[in-house]
Amino acid sequence: MAPVSGVFALKPFHRPRLWWGLWLLAVTGVVVLSLVNLSGLPPVPEGGDKVEHFLAYTLLSASAMQLFATRRGCVVVAALLIALGVGLEFAQGALTATRMADPRDALANTLGVLAGLSTLFTPLRDMLLAFDTRLRPRRAS
Numbered sequence: 795m796a797p798v799s800g801v802f803a804l805k806p807f808h809r810p811r812l813w814w815g816l817w818l819l820a821v822t823g824v825v826v827l828s829l830v831n832l833s834g835l836p837p838v839p840e841g842g843d844k845v846e847h848f849l850a851y852t853l854l855s856a857s858a859m860q861l862f863a864t865r866r867g868c869v870v871v872a873a874l875l876i877a878l879g880v881g882l883e884f885a886q887g888a889l890t891a892t893r894m895a896d897p898r899d900a901l902a903n904t905l906g907v908l909a910g911l912s913t914l915f916t917p918l919r920d921m922l923l924a925f926d927t928r929l930r931p932r933r934a935s
Contacts, residue, residue: 801870803863805923808930813922817857821878824850828882831892847902848909851879855910860922865914872911879903 804810838846858871880900887895913919 801864801867803867804861805863805920807923807926809926813861813926817854817861820854820857824854825878825882829885829890829893831890833892844898844902847879847899848906851875851903851906852909853906855907856913856918857910857922859910859914859919868911868914872907875907875910876904879907 804814807813855872855875858875859868862868862871880903883895883897883900883903886893
């Protein structure tokens with residue numbers, strides 16, 4: 795995989811495809827779970843789904859802060875995640891018979907993205923890079 799440059803440049807990982815792929819898998823999981831029929835699952839306590847939305851988007855956003863090399867890239871990805879969260883709420887109302895659009899879910903998604911984005915300004919921002927560095931094979935001397 796050729797290194798991505800510009801806004802979407804990744805940090806200098808030893809295994810960039812692994813981390814990029816896992817993040818894309820997580821995004822795909824959120825998209826799928828947002829659109830499939832979940833009526834067979836046990837009921838969630840009142841307001842519990844907002845917590846689920848918040849946590850899902852916090853994890854997606856905080857993970858993105860781990861991946862992308864520039865602040866600009868992180869902010870652009872956060873904006874795209876907010877658009878995804880709002881867009882999926884519209885899609886639930888327009889494309890599914892078993893789900894409904896809920897502006898409060900979109901708000902919980904947005905607040906989750908902002909919470910994840912806030913990790914950009916903490917030492918946690920490079921936690922995955924440090925972990926990836928520790929996984930590098932050592933060279934024989």
